[in-house]
Amino acid sequence: MSHSKMNSGMDWDIGGAPEAPSAPESLQQTGLTLGFLSDMVLRTLYSRGGMLGLDLARLICLPFKVIEEALGFLKHEKCIEVLGGDLIGRISYKFNLTELGRRRAQEAFKMSAYVGPAPVPLEDYVEQTYRQSVTSIDVSPESLRAAFSHLVVSEDLFNAVGPSIVSGKSVFIYGPPGNGKTSIAQAVGNFMNTCGGEIYIPYAFLAEGSIITLYDGAVHEKAENDDGNRLEDNEATIRRLLNTGTIDARWIQIKRPVIVTGGELNLAMLDLKYSPEANFYQAPLHVKANGGVFLVDDFGRQLCSPKELLNRWIVPLENRVDYLSLASGLKFQVPFEQLTMFSTNLDPKDLVDEAFLRRMRHKVEILAPERDIYERIFGNYCKKLGMTPNQDAIEYLYERYYNNGRSPRASDCRDLLETIQSICRFRRIPVQLTRALMIDAANSFIREFV
Numbered sequence: 314m315s316h317s318k319m320n321s322g323m324d325w326d327i328g329g330a331p332e333a334p335s336a337p338e339s340l341q342q343t344g345l346t347l348g349f350l351s352d353m354v355l356r357t358l359y360s361r362g363g364m365l366g367l368d369l370a371r372l373i374c375l376p377f378k379v380i381e382e383a384l385g386f387l388k389h390e391k392c393i394e395v396l397g398g399d400l401i402g403r404i405s406y407k408f409n410l411t412e413l414g415r416r417r418a419q420e421a422f423k424m425s426a427y428v429g430p431a432p433v434p435l436e437d438y439v440e441q442t443y444r445q446s447v448t449s450i451d452v453s454p455e456s457l458r459a460a461f462s463h464l465v466v467s468e469d470l471f472n473a474v475g476p477s478i479v480s481g482k483s484v485f486i487y488g489p490p491g492n493g494k495t496s497i498a499q500a501v502g503n504f505m506n507t508c509g510g511e512i513y514i515p516y517a518f519l520a521e522g523s524i525i526t527l528y529d530g531a532v533h534e535k536a537e538n539d540d541g542n543r544l545e546d547n548e549a550t551i552r553r554l555l556n557t558g559t560i561d562a563r564w565i566q567i568k569r570p571v572i573v574t575g576g577e578l579n580l581a582m583l584d585l586k587y588s589p590e591a592n593f594y595q596a597p598l599h600v601k602a603n604g605g606v607f608l609v610d611d612f613g614r615q616l617c618s619p620k621e622l623l624n625r626w627i628v629p630l631e632n633r634v635d636y637l638s639l640a641s642g643l644k645f646q647v648p649f650e651q652l653t654m655f656s657t658n659l660d661p662k663d664l665v666d667e668a669f670l671r672r673m674r675h676k677v678e679i680l681a682p683e684r685d686i687y688e689r690i691f692g693n694y695c696k697k698l699g700m701t702p703n704q705d706a707i708e709y710l711y712e713r714y715y716n717n718g719r720s721p722r723a724s725d726c727r728d729l730l731e732t733i734q735s736i737c738r739f740r741r742i743p744v745q746l747t748r749a750l751m752i753d754a755a756n757s758f759i760r761e762f763v
Contacts, residue, residue: 331445333513334437334561336375340382343375344434345519350375350383352421355392355410356428359418363396363409370404374430374516374562377404384408392417426591427524430516430563435645438518438527442603442648447569448481450509460504464496465689473677474501478652482674483630486656491722492679494656495573498608501652502571505605511536512604513564517593520637520645524593525585528565529601536566570605570651572598578609579616580625585637599635602651612657613664623669630672681720684711691726698730699744706751713752714759729754 337343340350353373358364361372366384370377381403387393392414396407410418457475477484478501486494514533517526574582586595599607613619629635629649636644655673657664670676682690688707695702710729715721730746732754737744 331441331449331510331512333566334433334441334564336559336561337379338376340379343379343431344437345431347383347386349519350380350431351387351392352424353428353431354380354383354387355414355418355421356426358393358408358410359415359422360428363407366404366406366408369408371562372429376559387414390417423592425524425593427517427526427593429526432517432519432524433515433561433563435518435520435647438515439646439648441513441515441564442650445512445604446481446648446650447478447505447509447604447606447652450478450505452479452504452508456508457504460507461500464500465686465693466500467682467686470497470677470679473675477675477677478504480674481650481652483653483655483672484675484677485661485670485673486654486677486679487661488658488679489681489720489722490658491724492681493723494658494679495608495610497656497677497679498573498606498610498654499571501654502569502606505569505571509569511566511568513566514604515564517563521639521641521643523639523641525596526593527596527601528567529595532572532598532601533565533570534568536568570602571608572602572605573608573610574598575610576614577616578622580621583625585639587640589640594639597637599629599649599651599653600637600647603648605651606654607651608654608656610656612655613659619664619669620666623665623672627672682723684721687721687723687726690723691730694726694730695746698734700730700733700746703746703748703751705748706746709748709751710755714755719759725759728758732758 340347343350350373354369357369357372364372366377366380369384370380373380384393384395388395390413392411393408394411396409452475454471454475457478458471461471474497486497488494514527516528517524519525583597583599585597588594609615609622615622617625630653633649634646635649636646638644661670691707692702710721710725729751733746733750734744736750736753
């Protein structure tokens with residue numbers, strides 16, 4: 314077990330890619346039943362109106378020849394009517410609901426109101442998640458240093474972060490505020506995106522007969538080379554939906570997620586979010602973080618107590634799996650495959666017991682930056698804000714504050730220089746750094762905290 318103590322080293326400015334899932338060649342390969350897919354087609358046509366086979370397959374994210382099995386069944390059941398298309402074949406036919414089909418669609422909506430990409434089976438999601446876990450990323454000092462090159466990182470901090478990424482285990486970061494604890498997770502996420510490649514997640518997966526949506530545009534960043542089905546022209550879509558050996562469109566390529574939650578975290582956010590009206594679920598935050606970083610920031614200030622959070626996560630932290638419960642009471646297992654980080658500026662002894670700390674594989678205490686690190690961060694922010702560094706301004710801070718009881722913080726560099734920038738703009742003078750302006754900025758920002 315590693316337990317490191319170090320000075321802050323974060324400038325506040327803040328392997329190979331896994332193989333893509335292949336498109337199914339048949340209904341059987343989708344992992345879905347004919348009845349399930351037929352209900353999806355009915356709901357889609359009911360909510361969108363008559364559609365071309367091309368558009369239907371594109372929205373449900375399955376090859377047309379797979380959709381065609383459900384369309385043939387629904388036509389035989391007199392639930393849809395088919396209008397002929399042009400020379401490119403049945404993919405250009407238009408499909409409309411009959412009166413019977415509308416009634417069947419209404420019944421299908423009572424079972425679930427989900428309309429969108431077809432879900433993948435739970436076992437497929439689990440297999441893909443393990444295939445692209447954070448422990449599969451090749452971490453070397455050289456690659457990590459390159460990814461952190463735009464930051465001011467102390468050697469101690471650098472040597473503590475590397476092993477935590479390699480292990481993929483939990484990390485407990487603690488120390489006084491303002492020294493880059495939150496930024497560490499962002500920097501690690503940047504490294505993962507640089508060296509770990511993009512990953513694939515399904516829009517939704519199917520567990521115990523229930524749909525759980527996973528992709529969330531608010532926390533997942535689509536990979537730059539993933540243009541998305543909606544951006545294709547019809548010709549490109551037709552080729553993809555008719556050809557074999559293509560990528561399964563039910564999966565989306567994203568950058569490894571970096572999800573941060575703070576004081577708003579409560580236990581309900583770690584369980585499935587159920588919509589009784591729509592009768593489907595949304596995956597919890599830590600499941601959305603699989604393959605990336607999940608940071609519990611400001612640990613100890615959550616709406617749930619540290620002990621409650623520990624009790625909820627004893628199994629996930631120990632066994633790297635979690636169990637989620639459906640409204641029916643049925644439970645299913647999902648991977649807990651992310652680098653889980655906890656950061657706090659409170660004393661760990663006041664927060665958690667030894668049982669919790671034992672499950673924190675890596676413990677990193679971040680202290681106030683030494684003066685050489687502080688001056689490097691200060692210089693970087695001067696450059697960013699177009700100011701010429703002024704050693705006399707830094708000397709004042711140490712003479713007046715840092716040598717008299719107030720610990721320096723990495724964040725002071727940003728906060729003080731931005732305050733000086735605001736003072737200069739208000740006084741209508743060129744933005745510059747002087748001892749006199751630093752005195753004014755420090756009187757405004759630091760004095761009340763001494």
